[in-house]
Amino acid sequence: xxxxxxxxxxxxxxxxxxxxxxxxxxxxxxxxxxxxxxxxxxxxxxxxxxxxxxxxxxxxxxxxxxxxxxxxxxxxxxxxxxxxxxxxxxxxxxxxxxxxxxxxxxxxxxxxxxxxxxxxxxxxxxxxxxxxxxxxxxxxxxxxxxxxxxxxxxxxxxxxxxxxxxxxxxxxxxxxxxxxxxxxxxxxxxxxxxxxxxxxxxxxxxxxxxxxxxxxxxxxxxxxxxxxxxxxxxxxxxxxxxxxxxxxxxxxxxxxxxxxxxxxxxxxxxxxxxxxxxxxxxxxxxxxxxxxxxxxxxxxxxxxxxxxxxxxxxxxxxxxxxxxxxxxxxxxxxxxxxxxxxxxxxxxxxxxxxxxxxxxxxxxxxxxxxxxxxxxxxxxxxxxxxxxxxxxxxxxxxxxxxxxxxxxxxxxxxxxxxxxxxxxxxxxxxxxxxxxxxxxxxxxxxxxxxxxxxxxxxxxxxxxxxxxxxxxxxxxxxxxxxxxxxxxxxxxxxxxxxxxxxxxxxxxxxxxxxxxxxxxxxxxx
Numbered sequence: 001x002x003x004x005x006x007x008x009x010x011x012x013x014x015x016x017x018x019x020x021x022x023x024x025x026x027x028x029x030x031x032x033x034x035x036x037x038x039x040x041x042x043x044x045x046x047x048x049x050x051x052x053x054x055x056x057x058x059x060x061x062x063x064x065x066x067x068x069x070x071x072x073x074x075x076x077x078x079x080x081x082x083x084x085x086x087x088x089x090x091x092x093x094x095x096x097x098x099x100x101x102x103x104x105x106x107x108x109x110x111x112x113x114x115x116x117x118x119x120x121x122x123x124x125x126x127x128x129x130x131x132x133x134x135x136x137x138x139x140x141x142x143x144x145x146x147x148x149x150x151x152x153x154x155x156x157x158x159x160x161x162x163x164x165x166x167x168x169x170x171x172x173x174x175x176x177x178x179x180x181x182x183x184x185x186x187x188x189x190x191x192x193x194x195x196x197x198x199x200x201x202x203x204x205x206x207x208x209x210x211x212x213x214x215x216x217x218x219x220x221x222x223x224x225x226x227x228x229x230x231x232x233x234x235x236x237x238x239x240x241x242x243x244x245x246x247x248x249x250x251x252x253x254x255x256x257x258x259x260x261x262x263x264x265x266x267x268x269x270x271x272x273x274x275x276x277x278x279x280x281x282x283x284x285x286x287x288x289x290x291x292x293x294x295x296x297x298x299x300x301x302x303x304x305x306x307x308x309x310x311x312x313x314x315x316x317x318x319x320x321x322x323x324x325x326x327x328x329x330x331x332x333x334x335x336x337x338x339x340x341x342x343x344x345x346x347x348x349x350x351x352x353x354x355x356x357x358x359x360x361x362x363x364x365x366x367x368x369x370x371x372x373x374x375x376x377x378x379x380x381x382x383x384x385x386x387x388x389x390x391x392x393x394x395x396x397x398x399x400x401x402x403x404x405x406x407x408x409x410x411x412x413x414x415x416x417x418x419x420x421x422x423x424x425x426x427x428x429x430x431x432x433x434x435x436x437x438x439x440x441x442x443x444x445x446x447x448x449x450x451x452x453x454x455x456x457x458x459x460x461x462x463x464x465x466x467x468x469x470x471x472x473x474x475x476x477x478x479x480x481x482x483x484x485x486x487x488x489x490x491x492x493x494x495x496x497x498x499x500x501x502x503x504x505x506x507x508x509x510x511x512x513x514x515x516x517x518x519x520x521x522x523x524x525x
């Protein structure tokens with residue numbers, strides 16, 4: 001139990017349904033959908049689409065998503081890959097010939113075909129019960145009327161505004177400056193797009209006037225995108241991957257997401273007595289940092305489009321983890337993983353919903369970097385992701401850019417299970433940090449006995465390349481001890497990610513938490 005003398009929040013507890021996400025308006029909309037008879041999938045999609053209006057620097061209909069979900073009366077957990085592909089004409093060789101060693105972040109070459117809308121339409125039809133018209137209406141209303149900018153959103157808007165270019169500066173800035181706390185953001189062009197999708201389904205987005213707007217806007221900036229690229233976009237149902245830790249099963253989305261990295265990281269940590277370490281001490285931070293370097297090095301070598309990821313079983317095996325754990329020295333640092341040539345980011349949204357029948361949805365949705373590519377379409381103002389910057393330009397690399405290929409993604413939803421029973425959908429935002437965040441939440445709960453809210457709020461650290469990012473929640477003594485071990489300790493300007501989770505208790509009670517690093521909350525009824 002938390003100490004009520006200090007600031008903080010308690011877990012949210014309910015029985016009929018629950019949502020936890022990074023903005024209160026989206027959480028409220030999700031609960032309203034549940035009250036109207038929608039299921040968890042309806043609610044999650046409604047909340048997620050609204051988050052593209054509440055947090056346009058983080059996500060939107062020009063982006064991608066991944067989803068894990070369980071259904072009442074059906075065993076196991078399903079996965080859906082809602083990430084888009086590179087245009088068919090794209091090649092790494094072309095960019096290398098132009099002198100690039102990485103995909104330019106804010107270029108049309110970085111824009112992959114957005115896959116989220118196709119995924120949302122598929123899930124609404126195959127899993128939801130209310131229909132697109134009902135679940136998209138709240139986002140349509142807010143896009144027309146406007147959403148007041150929240151505190152964390154304003155902070156990010158100011159940091160990321162320089163990414164906006166051309167038409168996007170007209171739509172996402174006010175008098176050529178970032179919107180600030182409390183100012184209204186409206187997106188009437190997106191409202192019209194959503195109205196057409198609600199009426200006509202996914203084809204309204206991937207063909208006709210809306211697709212023409214995306215293609216022509218990108219072509220004008222040198223993009224190789226075609227109408228056929230958009231028309232052929234299709235989400236991919238798949239199966240989660242999993243690993244065990246302290247008697248629980250962690251399910252992750254398979255590649256091209258980086259979920260395998262979290263499983264490998266926990267496998268490495270299982271070789272150490274993490275429970276005996278001070279949860280906020282230097283020993284735990286050091287072991288976790290070293291394990292992170294090793295797990296991320298494997299990620300950088302192996303993970304890519306599912307058709308190009310060849311050594312997934314090797315990466316997740318306990319034998320591999322054992323060999324990597326043996327490389328960790330508790331008294332000194334090891335070199336950082338070879339840096340990715342592809343870009344990483346910190347911007348995304350996550351939403352989780354559990355309904356009265358205990359359908360559980362874990363959904364993550366992103367445009368990659370802050371404001372994505374910075375490119376908005378001329379007519380409807382759709383902000384396009386720059387997920388193609390996640391490709392490598394190294395000749396022969398599994399994640400090398402190629403036409404029709406999906407890039408390695410940093411966004412990963414998670415689901416904790418007892419056997420085949422989903423017990424806790426959760427997610428940790430923060431780009432590259434996410435696998436470390438998943439492992440830390442698991443360890444906070446299972447090694448250190450923290451309550452759910454405490455487990456999400458607890459200070460974080462992250463071995464990000466050759467620096468160790470340590471949040472201010474750690475003591476000065478711990479900072480010094482880590483430096484003495486050889487870490488290059490840096491206090492980051494931006495807190496490490498954000499997190500949301502819902503525990504499904506055997507008693508029939510739902511317990512949810514939303515950490516303080518975002519504007520969001522958990523709501524139930």
